[in-house]
Amino acid sequence: MDNKLEQAVKQICDECGNDRTRIMDIVIALQKSQGCVSSQAMDLIAKQVNAHRVEVEGVVSFYAFLSKDPKGKVVIRVCTDVVDRMKGVNEVGQAFQAELGIGLGETTEDGNITLEHTPCIGMCDQAPAALINDEVFTNLSEDKAKAIVQALKKDADPKKISIELGDGNNANELVKSEVKNNICKKGEIIFADNESGAGLKKALELAPADVIKEIKESKLRGRGGAGFPTGLKWDFASKAEGDQKYVLCNADEGEPGTFKDRVLLTERYDLLFEGMTITGYAIGANAGVIYLRGEYAYLRAFLENKLVERRDKNLLGKNVLGKDGFDFDIRIQMGAGAYVCGEETALISSCEGMRGDPKNRPPFPAQKGYLGCPTVVNNVETLSIVTRIMEKGAAWFTGIGTEASAGTKILSISGDCEAPGVYEFPIGIKIEDLLKEVKAENAQAVLIGGPAGQIISATEFNRYICFDDLATGGAIVIFGAQRNILEIVNEYMDFFIEENCGYCTPCRVGNVLLKQRLEKIISGKGEKADLDYLQDLGDSVILTSRCGLGQTSPNPILTTLKNFRSLYEGLIKVEKDIMEPTFDVKAALNDAETVAERQSVIY
Amino acid sequence: MEKTVKFTIDGVEITAKAGQTIMQAADEAGIYIPRLCYMNELKPHGSCRVCTVMVNGNPQAACTQPVAEGTVVKSETEKIQASRRDIVDMLFVEGNHFCMVCEKSGNCELQAMAYRLGICAPKYPYLFPKLDVDGSHPDIFIDRNRCILCGRCVEASQDIDGKGVFEFVGRGQEKRVAVNAEAKLADTNMEVTDKAADVCPVGAIIKKRVGFAVPVGERLYDKEPIGSDIERKKNGKT
Numbered sequence: 001m002d003n004k005l006e007q008a009v010k011q012i013c014d015e016c017g018n019d020r021t022r023i024m025d026i027v028i029a030l031q032k033s034q035g036c037v038s039s040q041a042m043d044l045i046a047k048q049v050n051a052h053r054v055e056v057e058g059v060v061s062f063y064a065f066l067s068k069d070p071k072g073k074v075v076i077r078v079c080t081d082v083v084d085r086m087k088g089v090n091e092v093g094q095a096f097q098a099e100l101g102i103g104l105g106e107t108t109e110d111g112n113i114t115l116e117h118t119p120c121i122g123m124c125d126q127a128p129a130a131l132i133n134d135e136v137f138t139n140l141s142e143d144k145a146k147a148i149v150q151a152l153k154k155d156a157d158p159k160k161i162s163i164e165l166g167d168g169n170n171a172n173e174l175v176k177s178e179v180k181n182n183i184c185k186k187g188e189i190i191f192a193d194n195e196s197g198a199g200l201k202k203a204l205e206l207a208p209a210d211v212i213k214e215i216k217e218s219k220l221r222g223r224g225g226a227g228f229p230t231g232l233k234w235d236f237a238s239k240a241e242g243d244q245k246y247v248l249c250n251a252d253e254g255e256p257g258t259f260k261d262r263v264l265l266t267e268r269y270d271l272l273f274e275g276m277t278i279t280g281y282a283i284g285a286n287a288g289v290i291y292l293r294g295e296y297a298y299l300r301a302f303l304e305n306k307l308v309e310r311r312d313k314n315l316l317g318k319n320v321l322g323k324d325g326f327d328f329d330i331r332i333q334m335g336a337g338a339y340v341c342g343e344e345t346a347l348i349s350s351c352e353g354m355r356g357d358p359k360n361r362p363p364f365p366a367q368k369g370y371l372g373c374p375t376v377v378n379n380v381e382t383l384s385i386v387t388r389i390m391e392k393g394a395a396w397f398t399g400i401g402t403e404a405s406a407g408t409k410i411l412s413i414s415g416d417c418e419a420p421g422v423y424e425f426p427i428g429i430k431i432e433d434l435l436k437e438v439k440a441e442n443a444q445a446v447l448i449g450g451p452a453g454q455i456i457s458a459t460e461f462n463r464y465i466c467f468d469d470l471a472t473g474g475a476i477v478i479f480g481a482q483r484n485i486l487e488i489v490n491e492y493m494d495f496f497i498e499e500n501c502g503y504c505t506p507c508r509v510g511n512v513l514l515k516q517r518l519e520k521i522i523s524g525k526g527e528k529a530d531l532d533y534l535q536d537l538g539d540s541v542i543l544t545s546r547c548g549l550g551q552t553s554p555n556p557i558l559t560t561l562k563n564f565r566s567l568y569e570g571l572i573k574v575e576k577d578i579m580e581p582t583f584d585v586k587a588a589l590n591d592a593e594t595v596a597e598r599q600s601v602i603y
Numbered sequence: 604m605e606k607t608v609k610f611t612i613d614g615v616e617i618t619a620k621a622g623q624t625i626m627q628a629a630d631e632a633g634i635y636i637p638r639l640c641y642m643n644e645l646k647p648h649g650s651c652r653v654c655t656v657m658v659n660g661n662p663q664a665a666c667t668q669p670v671a672e673g674t675v676v677k678s679e680t681e682k683i684q685a686s687r688r689d690i691v692d693m694l695f696v697e698g699n700h701f702c703m704v705c706e707k708s709g710n711c712e713l714q715a716m717a718y719r720l721g722i723c724a725p726k727y728p729y730l731f732p733k734l735d736v737d738g739s740h741p742d743i744f745i746d747r748n749r750c751i752l753c754g755r756c757v758e759a760s761q762d763i764d765g766k767g768v769f770e771f772v773g774r775g776q777e778k779r780v781a782v783n784a785e786a787k788l789a790d791t792n793m794e795v796t797d798k799a800a801d802v803c804p805v806g807a808i809i810k811k812r813v814g815f816a817v818p819v820g821e822r823l824y825d826k827e828p829i830g831s832d833i834e835r836k837k838n839g840k841t
Binding site: 338500543544 | 647649650651652653655662664667668669682683685686689690693694696697727728730751752767768769770771772773774775776777778781782783784785
């Protein structure tokens with residue numbers, strides 16, 4: 001047995017209290033220090049935390065940023081999201097490959113550099129982008145890719161590559177990133193000036209039940225996409241039995257095209273931490289966990305530092321702001337590359353050190369969530385809004401937005417427009433107006449809410465963003481007239497196939513079958529019946545899937561079948577007779593003709 | 604006295620015990636809701652989705668959904684039956700199932716479910732995945748070509764045998780059942796008397812040397828469709 005490895009594993013496991021619910025932290029730390037979680041390491045971890053080895057393997061094999069086989073000291077992950085492709089990531093990827101002399105998924109001979117691809121890393125406003133270890137590189141070009149590789153060949157530390165620092169806290173000593181905030185429009189709630197601590201002070205003057213009442217009166221609905229009333233969720237958790245309760249913040253924004261939480265975490269972290277503390281007070285929880293997506297690891301040290309500052313000011317810790325008996329603290333749980341963990345019960349599984357599988361409901365998290373305790377899971381934006389509602393009152397909040405959808409919504413806007421970035425609008429903005437604001441001329445289609453949402457055509461640009469019409473978690477991608485919509489749909493299906501957990505049948509298999517049939521149509525071999533096939537299969541997947549991922553994954557196909565039907569119909573074979581041939585006879589005879597060394601007489 | 608709950612399945616009124624799942628209540632009432640991953644003695648897994656029913660208009664897995672007073676459950680509608688057929692078709696094409704040479708034929712729940720739902724051949728194209736077999740164990744054979752990822756072996760080994768021999772690895776299409784060893788079942792503490800050796804609904808985990816002890820034609824589902832045992836309860840009552 002490798003002694004060094006044994007020591008490393010023991011040290012990491014000891015640091016995590018040999019707690020099996022902290023397996024995520026253990027394997028992430030080990031991946032970082034050893035370049036992999038080897039078979040030997042799995043045995044050692046299992047022994048240390050009293051788990052079965054195969055459980056550790058189950059976790060390691062689930063997350064894209066963890067691996068059993070060794071990777072280079074430097075891992076370059078090129079983001080191949082649809083928007084990155086539109087902005088030329090294919091050429092950038094080629095440049096990386098040429099300069100490194102390896103293909104995607106390979107490691108250089110000296111074992112130093114691994115090149116991979118990764119889905120959306122939350123940088124669509126500055127695409128093409130790539131992760132190099134934890135560092136983010138944006139606005140990539142072929143030349144920039146070459147320069148990066150040359151720098152890495154001299155010194156395998158991505159932190160030493162020279163960059164121009166981004167704005168705001170991106171330039172902070174603990175972040176030092178070239179990421180830009182691109183805050184294009186500041187609204188009245190999130191991006192308005194506020195007095196730090198004011199919301200929390202007001203909340204602590206009230207009884208917990210009155211805090212919940214205030215949030216209920218504000219009609220705040222979850223900003224993650226599902227729009228569940230926040231006050232009601234808290235009410236359930238507050239009334240649920242349990243000595244220990246938890247507040248979980250979903251900072252795992254993974255929907256392709258979204259990046260607004262990145263900006264909130266960079267610039268409005270105080271609103272978030274405060275919102276979590278208020279939630280804790282309201283439901284009777286003394287611990288909070290921020291589940292930070294692995295792609296945002298570059299923000300971790302900065303956020304940890306800000307938590308320390310809040311503890312120093314007694315905004316966290318024992319008897320928060322002198323409130324007797326109210327203790328609250330927050331820890332950060334890192335993710336490791338799994339879109340499905342944005343689903344709240346999958347996020348809980350992951351926080352518990354398990355595979356990121358969603359859980360069966362009921363019980364709902366508010367009854368039985370993290371470690372079996374009543375848990376509130378809210379999105380970064382929702383929790384940030386909570387702080388402002390407590391500061392300014394429910395009536396102020398309901399005065400913004402529409403009657404049914406109060407407040408503002410932060411949108412991440414990217415794609416074919418002149419001003420991609422983060423926009424805070426009162427809820428109820430018309431798509432037409434939105435397109436003008438971001439200077440998008442010539443838009444052919446707009447993706448609302450990411451691929452899990454819907455793709456609408458110009459005939460629907462008079463619709464509104466609000467909970468009653470176009471509800472969205474905030475990812476908006478604009479496609480100009482030059483784009484091939486069906487190719488884009490196909491790429492989004494790749495995303496769902498790569499990112500689904502595989503737990504339930506319809507999502508695991510159905511998405512593969514959907515994509516297969518879509519490709520048949522794209523290749524010009526489709527028939528009229530294939531359109532019904534897509535519709536029926538898509539409907540079945542939505543009806544029977546276990547969680548929100550499968551219940552929305554057919555949407556790229558189903559919404560374009562509805563809104564861009566002529567694109568499909570233009571590609572399907574014209575019937576020459578009543579027969580609708582299902583396969584290409586000539587192609588099927590290829591092998592036989594080769595063996596026989598002659599052409600078929602009949603065909 | 605135990606608290607009871609009244610609700611309907613396809614119009615039939617059922618009195619269930621509070622805390623039961625729709626599946627448990629239906630079973631007791633002699634109404635068979637098709638299922639594959641569910642097994643009486645194990646925690647419901649909720650993964651195959653064959654038992655999807657509409658509860659007050661919303662799709663739910665009957666094996667995990669608790670009964671509630673006054674709910675209207677629909678099970679045998681045309682739409683749900685079609686979706687069940689779709690799921691069973693998917694399970695067939697994502698693996699490599701050769702019923703005619705499989706020693707589980709006749710005792711296989713997947714095969715029996717296909718017949719019950721009226722499937723003669725899957726409507727989806729076969730995916731022909733490359734999957735492995737593990738014959739290392741002296742008494743047990745694993746053939747992942749036939750695995751439907753129902754999770755029964757994982758749970759039985761964990762919760763009943765107290766061993767944890769099996770666990771899922773990978774995700775999405777790459778998801779597999781792995782064993783608690785570097786690679787081979789022989790290197791685990793699995794024994795042929797384990798519950799986990801008895802729960803596989805298909806021919807993915809089978810015992811060696813007993814495959815044809817019962818001849819084809821005299822097997823469990825050769826004589827009557829899957830679910831008949833449950834439906835007999837109802838027939839016995841009326």
